[in-house]
Amino acid sequence: MFQEKEIEELIRKYALENAVKFGGKCNPQAVLGKVFGERPELKSNARNLVKIVNEISEQINSLSLEDQKNLLSQYSFGERHAQPKKEEKILPPLPEVEKYGKVVTRFAPNPDCVLHLGSARAIILSHDYARMYGGKFILRFEDTDPRLKKASLPFYESIKDDLRWLKCEWDEEYIQSDRLPIYYEYARKLIEVEGAYVCTCEGEAFKKLLVEKRPCPCRSLSVKENLERFDKMLDGTFGEGRAVLRIKTDLNHPNPAVRDWPALRIVDTRRHPHPRVGSKYRVWPLYNFSAGLDDHLMGVTHIIRGKEHYTNMVRQKYMYSYLGWVYPTAIHYGRLKIEGGVLSKSKIMQGIAKGLYSGFDDPRLATFKALRRRGILPETIRQIIYEVNIKPVDATISWTTLYSINKKIVDPIAPRYFAVFNPIVLAIRGFGEERKIVLRKHPNVDSMGYRSISLIPENSVLKVYISKNDLELIKKFNVFRLMGFANLTEFNLKFTYAEARVHSFDIETAKKLDAPLIHWVPVTECVKVQMITPNGELIEGFGEKGLAEEPVGSIVQLEREGFARIDSKQDNIVKLYFSTR
RNA sequence: GCUCCGGUGGUGUAGUCCGGUCAAGCAUGUCGGCCUUUCGAGCCGUAGAUCCCGGGUUCAAAUCCCGGCCGGAGCACCA
Numbered sequence: 001m002f003q004e005k006e007i008e009e010l011i012r013k014y015a016l017e018n019a020v021k022f023g024g025k026c027n028p029q030a031v032l033g034k035v036f037g038e039r040p041e042l043k044s045n046a047r048n049l050v051k052i053v054n055e056i057s058e059q060i061n062s063l064s065l066e067d068q069k070n071l072l073s074q075y076s077f078g079e080r081h082a083q084p085k086k087e088e089k090i091l092p093p094l095p096e097v098e099k100y101g102k103v104v105t106r107f108a109p110n111p112d113c114v115l116h117l118g119s120a121r122a123i124i125l126s127h128d129y130a131r132m133y134g135g136k137f138i139l140r141f142e143d144t145d146p147r148l149k150k151a152s153l154p155f156y157e158s159i160k161d162d163l164r165w166l167k168c169e170w171d172e173e174y175i176q177s178d179r180l181p182i183y184y185e186y187a188r189k190l191i192e193v194e195g196a197y198v199c200t201c202e203g204e205a206f207k208k209l210l211v212e213k214r215p216c217p218c219r220s221l222s223v224k225e226n227l228e229r230f231d232k233m234l235d236g237t238f239g240e241g242r243a244v245l246r247i248k249t250d251l252n253h254p255n256p257a258v259r260d261w262p263a264l265r266i267v268d269t270r271r272h273p274h275p276r277v278g279s280k281y282r283v284w285p286l287y288n289f290s291a292g293l294d295d296h297l298m299g300v301t302h303i304i305r306g307k308e309h310y311t312n313m314v315r316q317k318y319m320y321s322y323l324g325w326v327y328p329t330a331i332h333y334g335r336l337k338i339e340g341g342v343l344s345k346s347k348i349m350q351g352i353a354k355g356l357y358s359g360f361d362d363p364r365l366a367t368f369k370a371l372r373r374r375g376i377l378p379e380t381i382r383q384i385i386y387e388v389n390i391k392p393v394d395a396t397i398s399w400t401t402l403y404s405i406n407k408k409i410v411d412p413i414a415p416r417y418f419a420v421f422n423p424i425v426l427a428i429r430g431f432g433e434e435r436k437i438v439l440r441k442h443p444n445v446d447s448m449g450y451r452s453i454s455l456i457p458e459n460s461v462l463k464v465y466i467s468k469n470d471l472e473l474i475k476k477f478n479v480f481r482l483m484g485f486a487n488l489t490e491f492n493l494k495f496t497y498a499e500a501r502v503h504s505f506d507i508e509t510a511k512k513l514d515a516p517l518i519h520w521v522p523v524t525e526c527v528k529v530q531m532i533t534p535n536g537e538l539i540e541g542f543g544e545k546g547l548a549e550e551p552v553g554s555i556v557q558l559e560r561e562g563f564a565r566i567d568s569k570q571d572n573i574v575k576l577y578f579s580t581r
Numbered sequence: 582g583c584u585c586c587g588g589u590g591g592u593g594u595a596g597u598c599c600g601g602u603c604a605a606g607c608a609u610g611u612c613g614g615c616c617u618u619u620c621g622a623g624c625c626g627u628a629g630a631u632c633c634c635g636g637g638u639u640c641a642a643a644u645c646c647c648g649g650c651c652g653g654a655g656c657a658c659c660a
Contacts, residue, residue: 018604021604029601029641032601033603034602050641051640148657241658256584267658291660307586307587310654332586387593387609389595391587392586393587393652394652400592400610401593404609405608416619443619444622481618507618517619557619561619561621581620
């Protein structure tokens with residue numbers, strides 16, 4: 001009991017703090033929380049403490065705010081108020097790592113399309129976790145459907161290309177169409193342990209039985225009969241669609257989707273040749289079979305994939321139990337979308353086929369190719385993935401978030417240039433002498449050097465391009481400033497061009513007059529620029545000649561316009577892809 | 582319909598497992614200011630959340646329990 005005084009003091013201290021924080025009235029609950037935070041052992045005595053806290057709170061609340069502040073100043077608080085807030089986003093620990101000697105992850109795409117943002121979670125998380133724990137990252141092409149979701153040769157390469165761009169190098173590479181004999185071997189094994197049977201039932205009839213939780217006639221066939229039937233699948237006795245190998249499951253499983261799922265089916269590869277192995281095989285594994293086997297065979301410890309695969313895990317576990325295997329740790333995440341970005345493989349493929357999109361890198365598509373061409377950096381994608389993390393919920397990220405991340409990375413390294421779109425000629429009268437303007441390539445980074453713009457007047461007239469988009473702004477002021485150059489006045493818009501006269505040169509005057517700053521390009525020294533906007537349109541204009549000296553692939557900032565990536569240069573035309581504002 | 586899984590400011594997320602320093606943190610966006618020869622960056626500040634709803638347990642619930650609502654996923658001889 002001799003501690004009582006001390007505890008009361010503690011309560012008083014937090015009550016005062018809370019009261020001062022909330023305008024004179026403290027909340028006993030919050031005070032209690034703070035006290036427990038400092039003295040957790042008091043929790044067992046919570047009931048009694050509540051009474052004391054309530055009493056003290058009442059006392060404190062009857063005081064004026066001034067008195068509370070004065071009393072509060074007598075107490076000292078530890079370090080807890082000052083803690084560094086900004087911490088770098090890192091991945092949370094991967095579950096169950098201690099179960100395995102070495103972490104092994106995999107990314108297993110079907111090479112039937114290019115990769116898009118929807119795969120970013122699987123790729124980056126799988127790769128980065130493998131690296132984080134000094135493990136192994138496997139790339140496995142799942143090209144086992146020669147008919148419906150048929151693989152196509154160029155995509156094998158483009159997927160690898162995207163992976164490299166994302167800085168996700170893989171340690172091992174497999175292609176499932178090379179592994180058919182392995183799958184056949186395990187099919188026989190599963191038949192032998194009575195974990196699988198060859199079913200020749202017609203689809204609808206089987207489904208009906210399935211819903212009623214009843215076995216089909218094929219289910220009770222002997223091992224011998226099943227092996228014979230399996231041979232008939234392989235040798236062509238059974239035609240396409242006439243037989244499948246099924247994995248036995250619990251027919252009473254509450255989810256009809258997991259009951260006796262199909263493992264291998266027959267595809268007429270004469271009519272539907274596989275892009276890599278042609279018509280060599282006619283029995284092809286289904287996803288759960290080949291992926292399930294491979295995950296174990298390749299020693300995968302952590303499967304990171306979309307939540308649409310959740311029931312697949314349940315299905316595959318039956319196969320694992322027949323084989324005496326332990327299922328890897330599976331983590332399922334939700335869909336990652338980007339507002340307005342096209343993320344569906346079929347829409348991408350169809351849109352391109354119809355000419356709706358210019359290609360796999362059309363800026364309206366959320367493919368890695370498109371993102372890359374727009375100057376979105378792999379670091380930005382990675383940061384987004386770290387940010388959304390592994391959650392089974394869908395996330396729609398906004399372009400503005402992506403922009404701001406990208407901008408933070410790009411801003412310090414992007415040289416600045418002027419480029420005028422929607423141009424109109426501005427004739428500056430009474431400008432006799434030739435001049436050279438020297439500007440910094442980056443306002444805060446001296447080491448990036450300088451750019452110079454030569455001004456060559458003709459008959460005392462200097463012609464520059466300005467953007468029609470700025471006309472409204474200019475009209476509102478008596479004086480406007482061409483950035484880095486001169487303050488102009490007496491603006492006069494003619495039919496095809498505009499006129500103005502030099503008012504002064506110094507920035508101080510411009511500031512004093514509150515003149516708007518306009519970017520510009522001299523007519524006598526410029527390059528033609530074309531830029532693809534995010535909605536796929538092409539806009540044209542003129543840019544500083546220095547733009548043509550920046551390497552292809554680099555990102556520049558067009559002042560007052562935004563960031564853009566230099567896509568190509570030819571015939572004195574610089575082609576840009578707009579990146580972010 | 583059946584089977585899973587979720588629901589925290591506009592958006593994304595932290596916290597939820599193990600109830601209490603959370604009258605809810607961070608980022609981005611909004612708005613305002615400072616700075617700046619960009620409408621960019623940076624700095625400072627502001628507003629914005631019934632923690633899906635209802636009930637229960639408890640001294641105490643974003644957190645645990647029950648019910649509901651809403652959303653997503655799966656239910657292919659696709660992956």
